[in-house]
Amino acid sequence: MTHQFDVAPPYTAVALHGVSPQPSHDEAARFDFLANLNKYLSGTLGPGNKLAYDTRVLPGFVAENGREPRDRFEIRHAMNRDPHHRFWSALKRNSMEMRQQNGRAMVLRQLDELNARARQYNEGRDTLELDPSVAVPRYQSAIDIHCMPGSYHGEELPGDVSAGANYDCGIFATTAGGLGALSDGGGQALVKWAQTERPGWQPQRILDIGCTVGHNIVPLALAFPDCEVIAIDTAAPSLRYAHARAQSLGATNIRFVQANAENLSRWADESFDWVQTTMFLHETSGTALPRIIREGYRVLKPGGLMLHLEQPQYSDAMPLYEQFIRDWDAFNNNEPFWSAMHALDLKTIMQDAGFAADDLFVTGVRAVVDTDIFPSAGEEKEEDHGRAAVWHAYGAWKGGKPA
Template sequence: MSQQALPPSWQHVGRHAVFPDSALDDTARFDFLANLNGYLATQLSPKVKLAYEQRVKPAFEKEKGRAPETRHEVRKAMAADGIYQTWSALRRSSMEMRQQAGRGLVLKQVDALIEKARALNASDDGLQLDASVKVPRYSSAVDIHCMPGGYHTELLADDVSAAANYDCGIFATTGGMLGRYNDGGGQALAQWLQEQHPQFKPRRILDIGCTVGHNIVPLAQAFPDAEVIAIDVAAPMLRYAHARARALGVNNIRFRQANGEALDYADGSFDLITTSMFWHESSATAMPRKLREIHRLLAAGGLTAHLEQPQYHGMDPYEQFIRDWDAYNNNEPFWSVMHEYDLRQMMAAAGFEADRYFETKVRGVVDRDIFPVASESGEDHGRAALWTMFGAWKA
């Protein structure tokens, strides 16, 4: 058995003034889940692969006279395999238990959380909600990644419970790989900009689909003189995101309820437009619309940069199948098709010149205070800390 780093305990999660209060039992629940996920990713997952190589693939080859060529063929062939079924059922249970743990913690203190957010949100005019913004069907029709009520559902006036649940559980789901404030992606982008483009000093930054602001906060900190606008369609996320940012002492982000498909800013309003883990939750019709809007909103010489899970092109069908698990078992209806897109072509269709397009890999910045040992694999298929970053400079 290879030496693996244990996930950091949830007691190290980054707290702030709207983070839910917790007891030892909550830490124990999240620690159990982080370790279960770690076990599934590092111990059981290799055995699933062994079952594929030693049983399922040879049986497929015997029947068809060739190896499986697509992830769909691999998925159908693996569906009846016992070890895959065990791994998959445990993974799904772990997602459901994570939601129960987070919601159980949040709902028993929801009134106090709403009051804390209200107090912080009253401190300035950086939160702009708009009840006329409709949550698109692609973001509301299913409970994305088993999150009851999705991002947008409000149970009470000024509700923040969905956001507090999102914030407290992601550290366990990712095994702390994104840092105590779950901001490793935003930190990676800020670091990439500082290292690769030190002259680039955006004055206005737009982040689309900011959720609770995990990844826009480090960018706002990296560019403290910039005016940052973070939008989302879900009011509970924005209330919490604004309160969280202010609680963390970050005052240059304005949080607005708006739909990234059509925004009311003038052409060329932004120097930098970002998203993080956003596109796999956009429908096939919404994504091109949003990309065209980004092109319109970007100033000449501006940059758009997007952090996502790796695309499937050139990836072995088995690896694709494992990464595709979320599409079939974790309520991610756009995941599978999104990871097939030709992003260069989509960006070109949105107006970006082909020679201004780039694709690179960035690894979420690991918080060495809580994660002193670098993980051997660094990967937890589906929630990896290694992302594709694609984007373009506007001519």
């Protein structure tokens, strides 16, 4: 039977795995409230920002300055004085803080049990490689990304999984279910894209950079069971959780490795068929990002695929207002590199790494969502966190796409 939801699906629609935090009645109710608050902020209150800009902020700016805004930053400073935008922005920031605190309380309440369950999947297996000598880079450690206490690498106890568990349990609320019951709509989208773009392709080795809890790489590992998948991150707590999560879901062909993608020297030149990131590049610094691309190019085989799922880069073709509203996370959601990263010319960076201009492509990828949860998922053409997320994929086939 297909169930219709007029609001975000209930938190009980989350698909549980071997290390899922178990919500109490009140914790699930809080996540349900936050999911629907996010839908309301996006779908109902969000358009009011453009109305405020068109009817109050832009005319006021022109009257004061004798010209229109030159860039997204001038729009931000002007919009930050508008009461509707201030109200919307405060609600949006508080929704993220509440999401993090609810998830954190839920995880800490059962942390001993979660750690014990994770150890059952992690101990004695050679598919989890942690290296204490790998330092968390400053661009990850200097701020609690997404307002998450301790960011991806914080530990409450030595060897715990709290950071990964908190990240995982709250994605459903943040996206209002738009990434599916396992929050793996991005990974499902990658599988669908690859099978459509290159039917019959069976990559032998995949490198996933910045894997966090592995929700985007598990679908690829399951779709290509004979493939060796390497998933790397610098955050040990997230990796412990990611490995246990993947093992419990049957994705036993993923090796989770603590490593910094700026230096992939442990892997030989031309040793991977596919190198990828999913919503990761915007969390790296302007210095680190080109190094990561260069290293990815080095370890990619001729004819191999590099693919980065991100939001669209800012360009002269993107209206300044759209750049401004997309920039919100950079200044309000502890995403300090978001603005600068989306203003970079990724094509030039990829060419500087070694790709030829003809190797490059940009395409759109929509999250694959369980239609039993969202029967109408996929109807929208634009990003809508109430339904299914849409990304731009910045990719290249090294030396050209194989026939």
